[in-house]
Structure formats: C-alpha cells, structure tokens
Amino acid sequence: xxxxxxxLRRERVPISKEKLAKHDKGEGIDLKAKSTRIKNKVxxxxxxxxxxxxxxxVKDTARTELxxxxxxxxxxxDCGEVTVQYKQKxxxxxxxxxxxAKRFTLxxxxxxxxxxxxxxxxxxVLGGRKGHVAxxxxxxxxxxxxxxxxESIHDVSWLHIETMFAVAQKDWVFIYDNxxxxxxxxxxxxxxSRLEFLPYHFLLASGSKEGYLAWLDVSIGKFxxxxxxxxxxxxxxxxxxxxxxxxxxxxxxxxxxxxxNSKNPLAKMLCHTQTVAACAVHPYGTYMATSCPDRSVKIxxxxxxxxxxxxxxxxxxxxxxxxSQTGQLAxxxxxxxxxxxxxxxxxxxxxRHRADWTVTSMQFCPYEDILGIGTTKGVSSxxxxxxxxxxxxxxxxxxxxxxxxxxxxxxxxxxxKIQPELICLDPVAIAEVDxxxxxxxxxxxxxxxxxxxxxIDFKPRRTKAKGKGGTAKVVKTKKILKELSRKETxxxxxxxxxxxxxxxxxxxxxxxxxxxxxxKSNKKSN
Amino acid sequence: MKVKVLTRNPDEYLxxxxxxxxxxxxxxxxxxxxxxAAREYTRALNSVKLERIFAKPFxxxxxxxxxxxxxxxxxxxxxxxxxSGAFDGEIRIWNLAHRTCxxxxxxxxxxxxxxxxxxxxxxxxxxxxDKTIKTWKLENSSLSQNEPINTVISKTIITGISHHQTQxxxxxxxxxxxxxxxxxxxxxxxxxxxxxxxxxxxxxxxQSNLFATCASDRSIILYDAREAGPLQKVFMRxxxxxxSWNPMEAITFTCANEDYNxxxxxxxxxxxxxxxxxxxxxxxIDVDYSPTGKEFVSxxxxxxxxxxxxxxxxxxxxxxxxxxxxLTCMGWSLDNKYIISGSxxxxxRLWKARASEKLGVLRPREKAALNYSEALKEKFAAHPQxxxxxxxxxxxxxxxxxxxxxxxxxxxxxxxxANKRAHSKKGAVPFVSERSRHVVQQKV
Numbered sequence: 016x017x018x019x020x021x022x023l024r025r026e027r028v029p030i031s032k033e034k035l036a037k038h039d040k041g042e043g044i045d046l047k048a049k050s051t052r053i054k055n056k057v058x059x060x061x062x063x064x065x066x067x068x069x070x071x072x073v074k075d076t077a078r079t080e081l082x083x084x085x086x087x088x089x090x091x092x093d094c095g096e097v098t099v100q101y102k103q104k105x106x107x108x109x110x111x112x113x114x115x116a117k118r119f120t121l122x123x124x125x126x127x128x129x130x131x132x133x134x135x136x137x138x139x140v141l142g143g144r145k146g147h148v149a150x151x152x153x154x155x156x157x158x159x160x161x162x163x164x165x166e167s168i169h170d171v172s173w174l175h176i177e178t179m180f181a182v183a184q185k186d187w188v189f190i191y192d193n194x195x196x197x198x199x200x201x202x203x204x205x206x207x208s209r210l211e212f213l214p215y216h217f218l219l220a221s222g223s224k225e226g227y228l229a230w231l232d233v234s235i236g237k238f239x240x241x242x243x244x245x246x247x248x249x250x251x252x253x254x255x256x257x258x259x260x261x262x263x264x265x266x267x268x269x270x271x272x273x274x275x276n277s278k279n280p281l282a283k284m285l286c287h288t289q290t291v292a293a294c295a296v297h298p299y300g301t302y303m304a305t306s307c308p309d310r311s312v313k314i315x316x317x318x319x320x321x322x323x324x325x326x327x328x329x330x331x332x333x334x335x336x337x338x339s340q341t342g343q344l345a346x347x348x349x350x351x352x353x354x355x356x357x358x359x360x361x362x363x364x365x366x367r368h369r370a371d372w373t374v375t376s377m378q379f380c381p382y383e384d385i386l387g388i389g390t391t392k393g394v395s396s397x398x399x400x401x402x403x404x405x406x407x408x409x410x411x412x413x414x415x416x417x418x419x420x421x422x423x424x425x426x427x428x429x430x431x432k433i434q435p436e437l438i439c440l441d442p443v444a445i446a447e448v449d450x451x452x453x454x455x456x457x458x459x460x461x462x463x464x465x466x467x468x469x470x471i472d473f474k475p476r477r478t479k480a481k482g483k484g485g486t487a488k489v490v491k492t493k494k495i496l497k498e499l500s501r502k503e504t505x506x507x508x509x510x511x512x513x514x515x516x517x518x519x520x521x522x523x524x525x526x527x528x529x530x531x532x533x534x535k536s537n538k539k540s541n
Numbered sequence: 542m543k544v545k546v547l548t549r550n551p552d553e554y555l556x557x558x559x560x561x562x563x564x565x566x567x568x569x570x571x572x573x574x575x576x577x578a579a580r581e582y583t584r585a586l587n588s589v590k591l592e593r594i595f596a597k598p599f600x601x602x603x604x605x606x607x608x609x610x611x612x613x614x615x616x617x618x619x620x621x622x623x624x625s626g627a628f629d630g631e632i633r634i635w636n637l638a639h640r641t642c643x644x645x646x647x648x649x650x651x652x653x654x655x656x657x658x659x660x661x662x663x664x665x666x667x668x669x670x671d672k673t674i675k676t677w678k679l680e681n682s683s684l685s686q687n688e689p690i691n692t693v694i695s696k697t698i699i700t701g702i703s704h705h706q707t708q709x710x711x712x713x714x715x716x717x718x719x720x721x722x723x724x725x726x727x728x729x730x731x732x733x734x735x736x737x738x739x740x741x742x743x744x745x746x747x748q749s750n751l752f753a754t755c756a757s758d759r760s761i762i763l764y765d766a767r768e769a770g771p772l773q774k775v776f777m778r779x780x781x782x783x784x785s786w787n788p789m790e791a792i793t794f795t796c797a798n799e800d801y802n803x804x805x806x807x808x809x810x811x812x813x814x815x816x817x818x819x820x821x822x823x824x825x826i827d828v829d830y831s832p833t834g835k836e837f838v839s840x841x842x843x844x845x846x847x848x849x850x851x852x853x854x855x856x857x858x859x860x861x862x863x864x865x866x867x868l869t870c871m872g873w874s875l876d877n878k879y880i881i882s883g884s885x886x887x888x889x890r891l892w893k894a895r896a897s898e899k900l901g902v903l904r905p906r907e908k909a910a911l912n913y914s915e916a917l918k919e920k921f922a923a924h925p926q927x928x929x930x931x932x933x934x935x936x937x938x939x940x941x942x943x944x945x946x947x948x949x950x951x952x953x954x955x956x957x958x959a960n961k962r963a964h965s966k967k968g969a970v971p972f973v974s975e976r977s978r979h980v981v982q983q984k985v
Binding site: 038076079080082083086087089092096111215256257259300384400403405414415430431432433434 | 572584
C-alpha cells in the first residue's frame with residue numbers, strides 16, 4: 016500500500032507475518048467464483064467489500080504495534096552463569112530505584128496469607144488465616160484499610176474496582192469497601208474455601224468446603240446459580256479468563272469446568288491419578304498447568320482440551336501455581352518458588368527464590384514484573400523480569416487510573432456486562448452460525464419417522480336412548496377412531512418422507528399398456 | 542548480569558494539568574481484549590434497545606386549517622417552506638423551521654385538488670374543484686395574498702396537477718389529461734384513453750417527458766409528452782389512489798392501492814409489479830418517495846403512516862398518534878430527514894424519517910459512537926433477541942386486530958387454493974404469485 020505525502024510517494028511500513036497472524040480474525044468467506052457456495056452475485060459483491068474492510072482492519076491494528084512505547088523486561092546471564100542462580104538481592108541492586116522499591120516484604124503474624132491483585136495490578140488485598148485483612152496500593156505503599164475480622168479467613172478477592180473486596184470467612188462471605196466497612200454479608204455462600212471474580216460478567220464465584228459452587232451477580236445482587244458440584248471439598252479452583260469457566264480440581268485428579276448454566280461440568284479432564292494440588296490458567300486462555308502430590312506438573316492445551324503438552328517431575332510436590340501474562344509459570348514447593356519459562360520444547364527454570372516461610376498463595380501482578388507471594392508469616396513481592404505485559408490498554412485496565420476515570424470505566428463496564436447465559440466453553444460461539452439448533456430441528460423432523468400412531472383411549476358416553484348404546488356400537492366406534500388416527504399418522508409420515516427423500520429415481524422404461532404387470536414400486540415412479 | 546524490570550514513568554501516563562484530557566494509551570493486542578464477541582453482542586443489544594427508547598418520531602404539529610388537509614406541496618429549494626391546501630379551498634404557506642403559518646387565503650371554491658411550485662420557486666399553481674387553474678406569487682411576507690397572477694378556467698373538471706421538472710410546463714388530470722404551458726391559457730396537448738376520470742398525475746422527475754396517471758377504471762396510464770397518445774395502461778384488481786416516481790430511478794414508480802397494498806412497478810415490464818408492499822390494513826391514500834429513492838412513505842385510511850424500503854415487502858416503521866385521523870397526503874422532505882403528513886382532522890404533522898435519529902449537530906465522538914453501534918446492529922441483526930427488539934412496534938388495537946384478521950383471511954385463501962390444487966387435475970389450478978395476482982391486464 017502506498018501513501019502520498021506532500022507529493023512524495025511513500026511505502027507504508029511492512030507488517031511482519033507473525034503480527035498479522037496475532038491480529039488475524041480467521042479465514043474469510045470463500046468468495047472465489049468457482050468454489051463459493053454463495054450463488055447471488057449481489058450478495059457476493061457486498062461480502063467482498065466487507066472482507067476488504069476486515070482485512071484492512073487487521074492490517075491497521077497490526078500496524079499500531081509500532082506505536083507501543085514500553086518494552087518487555089529481561090534478565091540475561093553473563094557468560095558461565097545461569098539466570099537461576101541470581102538472588103533477589105542481586106537483582107534489586109542492579110535495577111533502578113523505582114523498580115527496586117517494588118521488592119518488599121511484610122512480616123505479619125496472623126498467619127498463612129492469601130493475596131490478590133486487582134485487574135490493573137495496582138492494588139493488593141491480603142487476608143491472613145487468623146482474621147487479618149488489609150488492602151493497599153502496593154506501588155505507593157499506601158494503606159487503604161486494615162482490619163481484623165476476628166474470624167478465620169479462607170480466601171480474598173477484589174470485585175470489579177479497587178473500592179470493594181470480598182473475604183471468605185469462617186461461615187460466610189463478606190464484602191468490605193476500601194475503608195474496611197462491611198457492606199454485605201452473603202450468607203448464601205456458606206463455608207467458602209475459594210473465591211474468584213469474573214470481571215466481565217460481574218460475577219463473584221465461590222467454591223465451598225461442602226462442594227457447593229455459587230455465582231453472585233454483584234451488579235444486581237442476585238445469585239445466578241448455586242448447586243452442589245459433587246466433587247467433594249473444593250480446595251483448588253481457578254477461572255479461565257478467556258471464557259469465564261471455573262476450573263475445579265478434585266481429589267481424584269480430575270479438573271472439571273463449570274459454567275453457571277449447567278449443573279454438570281461442561282468438560283472434565285483427567286489430569287492426574289492423584290489429587291490435583293494446584294491449577295493455573297494462562298491469562299490469555301491458551302494453557303492450563305496442573306500439579307499433583309506425586310511431584311508431577313502437566314501443561315494442557317485448554318482451548319482444545321487436549322494434552323498434556325508437557326509433563327514432567329519436579330523435585331518436590333508443587334502446592335501453588337501461577338501464570339504470568341507473558342506465559343511464565345511460577346511454582347511454589349514448600350518455601351521455594353521457581354519460575355519457569357516455556358521455551359519451544361522444554362520448560363526451563365528461569366528464577367528461583369527461597370522464602371523464609373512456606374508459601375501459601377501466589378499471584379503474578381498484571382502489567383508489572385512482580386510476583387506476589389503470601390507466606391505463613393507475611394507477604395512479599397519478588398522481581399521477576401519479563402513477566403508482565405509492558406503496554407496496557409487504557410480502556411481495558413489502567414494502572415494509572417484516576418478517580419474520575421475509574422468511575423467512567425465502571426459505568427462503561429456495567430453497560431458492557433455480559434450476561435451469565437453466555438458463559439460457555441467457546442467464547443466466540445455467540446458470533447457464529449447456530450448450526451446446533453438447526454441440527455436439532457432436522458433431528459426432530461427425522462424422529463417423526465419413528466413415531467407410532469397415538470393410542471386411542473376411548474370412553475363412550477353413556478346414552479340411555481334405545482338402540483344407540485351397546486357394546487357392539489362402542490367397539491365399532493373405537494375401531495373407526497383407531498383407523499382415523501392411523502391414517503393421520505401415515506399422512507404425516509408421508510409428508511416428511513417426501514420432503515426428506517430428494518434422491519432422483521431412475522426413469523423407468525415405458526412398456527405402454529403392459530405397465531400394469533410391472534411391480535408396484537416401479538409403477539409409482541412412472 | 543543484564544537486567545531490566547518494567548518501570549513506567551508516571552509523567553508519560555498522567556496528564557500534566559487538570560485542564561488536559563486524560564492520556565489513554567492503547568494496545569490493540571487481541572489477548573488483552575477477551576470476550577470480544579460476547580461484549581460486541583451486549584453492545585449491539587444495548588444499542589438496539591436504546592434505539593427503541595429514543596424512537597420519538599413526532600416533531601411537531603401545524604395547526605390552522607379549518608378543514609381537512611387535501612394536498613401538500615414541497616418547495617424545490619427551500620426546506621422550510623411548505624404549502625398546503627384544504628378541503629374548504631384555503632391555501633396556507635408554512636414555515637416548518639418556526640412551525641408557523643406565513644400566510645393563508647381562500648384560493649378556490651370547494652376542494653383544493655393540487656398545488657405545485659414552478660421550478661424557479663417564485664410562483665405556484667393551484668387547482669380546485671371550481672374548474673380553475675390559478676397562478677400565485679409566492680411571497681415570504683405575511684401579508685395576505687389578495688389576487689392570483691393568472692386564472693385559467695378549464696373546460697373540464699380538474700383533480701390533479703403536476704409540474705415538469707425543468708420546463709415551464711405542467712399537466713393536469715380530470716376528465717382528460719391536459720398539458721399546459723405556464724404562459725398560455727389553453728392546454729397545448731390533450732390526452733384521452735377511454736376513461737372519464739383520472740385521480741392523480743405525476744411527472745417523472747428523471748425522464749422528464751414521461752408522466753403517469755391513475756384512472757377510475759382501476760388502471761394506471763403512462764404518457765410520453767413526445768408521443769401523440771398515451772403509451773401504456775395496466776389494469777389492477779382495485780383502484781390506485783396515488784402514485785409516486787422514484788427520484789433516482791427513471792423506470793420505477795410506486796402506487797398506493799385501494800386493496801391495502803402498495804405496488805412498485807418497472808415501466809419496462811408493467812405486467813407484474815416488481816414488489817408488493819403489504820402492511821396497511823386499510824386503503825392506502827398517498828405515497829411519496831425519499832429523495833434517495835431507497836425508501837418511501839405511505840399514508841393510509843387506517844390512520845397510520847408506514848415507511849417502506851423499496852426492495853422489501855414489509856414496512857420498517859409505523860407512525861401513529863391517537864389524535865391523527867385518516868391520512869390524506871404525505872411528503873418526504875428533500876433533506877431526507879423529515880416526513881410531513883396531512884390528515885383529515887385539519888392538522889399537518891411533522892415526523893422524523895428515522896425515528897431514533899438525534900436532531901441537530903453531532904459532535905465527532907457522538908457520530909463515531911453512533912456509527913459503531915450502527916455497525917454492531919447490522920452485524921448481529923440476525924440474532925433472535927436483537928431482531929425481536931428492533932422489529933417490535935406497538936400499534937393501536939384496531940390495527941393489531943385488523944392485521945390478525947387479514948392474516949386469517951390470507952391463510953384461508955391459500956388453504957382453499959391448495960385444497961383445490963390437490964383435488965384437481967395437474968395444472969388445472971396453477972400457482973399464481975402474489976405479485977402477478979393483482980394485475981388484471983396490460984394494454985399497449
């Protein structure tokens with residue numbers, strides 16, 4: 016494509032194939048004159064014009080990558096060294112002061128800690144098992160609130176904005192605002208062990224110790240669905256961010272995927288032969304990692320529900336897993352955290368950190384090179400270069416959001432709230448042709464062929480008139496009715512048959528007057 | 542060791558002063574935008590709902606006539622000027638922008654049958670039931686018009702008038718079809734083809750020598766001013782009330798029929814109409830094309846206005862109000878934005894052509910947002926929810942009931958025909974398409 020600027024013809028910057036593939040929207044419609052299935056010329060012309068627009072859109076969006084300002088973080092080892100051997104201390108010494116400030120440790124005493132970052136990676140909420148809850152802007156280290164709920168805490172989760180978070184306490188789930196004021200007590204979420212928030216659907220999902228799954232629409236305060244998943248205690252639960260399904264790992268080694276629309280899992284994967292200890296899904300929905308107490312870690316292709324892509328054993332059983340935006344996988348085994356990078360064929364350890372205490376929860380911070388870990392005695396953040404996406408989209412999630420922007424974004428997000436009915440395995444199903452219902456229609460039509468005529472349950476009226484009643488008469492009427500209904504059914508069958516049978520019959524030879532001696536089936540076709 | 546950790550300089554991401562706009566860095570990577578299809582669907586659903594919420598088509602009402610409005614006349618170059626004639630012989634000149642009457646005067650004895658403006662827009666000609674053709678000067682002052690410039694007394698009754706697109710020629714219809722020159726007092730040509738009354742006459746705006754009339758013998762007659770006699774005639778089952786030429790296609794016209802339908806014809810093939818437009822539940826009284834030639838508006842005796850797309854069989858929009866009675870005349874403004882309707886109960890009403898359109902100046906962001914939602918609506922138009930909402934119209938009970946009744950009648954006819962076909966010899970009851978069903982005969 017060429018553009019003329021000030022009389023000079025300038026070629027536009029070429030786009031690499033990888034970039035085009037990244038932004039590709041899939042194959043277009045086949046509109047070639049020979050092979051196309053669209054007969055109408057006018058429609059074909061219209062579609063052609065549309066295809067051109069789509070292709071240009073793909074090119075233009077791919078070209079905008081030129082304008083991205085930030086670059087990925089990186090860590091390169093010197094000759095004879097490997098990146099695994101670098102300690103956090105060394106990295107902190109070698110980076111600039113603002114990045115160094117992001118490495119911190121909080122020593123707290125309310126024991127094992129659960130942490131969650133907001134979607135823009137700016138805020139952190141931490142909950143200690145012994146009742147300690149704190150929300151803070153971890154970049155500026157500004158504390159929003161700190162309370163003790165005087166109950167055991169099992170999980171924490173942010174809601175759609177940083178002014179509200181949910182805490183799974185001893186019995187019920189509570190929602191607090193960023194000043195620590197209790198807003199709601201959700202008694203319908205009972206003995207919850209895991210919380211997840213689905214931001215585009217505004218659903219707070221919970222899995223309980225008794226195996227119940229519940230989805231609460233936080234925008235209208237209504238429970239979408241709640242049922243017993245029958246997998247026992249839900250100790251491992253995570254969400255697939257691309258299709259909003261909940262992945263629940265059970266003690267039999269099965270990871271099941273749940274949507275609020277069905278009481279049975281939409282998919283089940285037998286991942287291990289023992290209990291699933293941890294499960295993590297790539298933020299872009301490509302891979303799922305699972306671990307097992309037998310020290311194995313497996314990577315699955317979650318889009319095709321196939322795998323394992325990789326399967327191997329580590330030195331100690333992995334208790335927690337977390338994926339970063341660039342696809343780095345963090346594993347926590349006891350007090351050791353290892354970060355792996357997925358190279359083309361093999362998983363290689365990239366960084367290792369030995370925490371002071373056992374790691375109890377772990378999450379990569381979005382849009383930052385940070386891995387947050389909660390331990391039995393506090394919370395700390397580790398620098399993992401190259402783990403975060405450098406260029407955020409200001410309209411999707413913005414770490415530098417101001418209050419007014421946040422309010423604006425909240426309204427926009429609420430307008431775009433996706434209905435829970437749309438949660439299914441394939442996130443683009445809504446934009447595709449609904450072939451399944453059409454198939455169903457055809458099937459029901461075909462099933463008519465196997466119908467039997469209705470049973471006639473005939474009960475005669477009692478008449479006292481002379482010569483009108485009598486058993487013989489009743490039997491006769493019954494017979495007539497039966498015959499009628501049989502005829503009706505045959506008629507119906509014939510109609511469907513004639514529609515479905517479009518095969519052409521071979522023209523038969525005409526024998527003139529002797530046609531009457533032909534077998535019946537042949538006569539019909541003549 | 543080489544190490545780089547992400548650090549963002551807040552100065553690059555935050556606005557400098559409070560007067561600046563917020564900086565919004567974009568990254569179009571599809572991985573950062575999950576649920577694209579579902580979100581687009583939600584937006585499409587929202588925008589189609591908003592479209593229905595904002596659908597307030599009624600703009601205003603022009604009151605003043607003391608009898609039913611019989612005809613309307615648009616100004617060829619001024620959007621705000623509209624002339625209207627009433628059944629009591631009064632003509633009013635309106636300013637649509639101010640919604641005021643500029644002047645009013647009694648022009649004829651009896652009904653005013655038609656008003657046309659000359660191409661210059663300085664004079665207008667009116668015809669009435671008193672057999673006179675009067676030429677008036679169009680003045681913008683509110684002084685009452687006292688006298689016509691010219692008065693011609695015709696020999697025959699006149700029921701309609703239409704002006705040539707460019708030349709100072711106009712045609713009238715009545716007992717016969719006459720061609721007049723503005724400066725002369727005698728018709729220059731007279732056409733006659735076996736009918737004693739013609740109801741409506743319309744000049745073709747593109748092929749400007751052609752014109753068509755609707756006659757009392759249920760026919761539509763085509764004329765060419767260059768020929769000696771009329772060209773063609775097509776008979777329909779019922780009478781045609783009015784017709785309107787497509788301003789963009791010389792070959793197409795649409796006629797409003799007494800049998801509740803409108804028919805779009807191609808003059809090259811008058812035997813079957815190109816399209817039958819159904820939806821009215823009573824006789825269609827008037828029809829007028831949009832200047833784009835893609836849509837037309839029709840007014841009916843069932844007290845409703847419907848907007849049809851030329852290539853669609855059913856209307857895309859229906860307008861009605863409780864106070865509006867039988868429609869008598871329709872007009873589509875030349876900026877393609879408004880619809881003017883005159884009705885029996887003496888009022889002229891102004892409507893928006895697109896019911897949910899925002900009037901006035903649009904800011905660029907507003908425009909972009911509207912375009913975006915328009916594209917989404919088109920993309921998801923086939924989805925059942927979206928289709929249902931965008932198609933739903935609340936209609937008065939009598940229309941709703943009449944529609945149901947017509948449906949049963951149509952079903953009954955079809956069923957009966959199918960039964961006949963099934964029980965008679967093959968080919969004895971041929972299938973007649975809806976389009977060819979209503980045309981009886983074509984004469985050349």
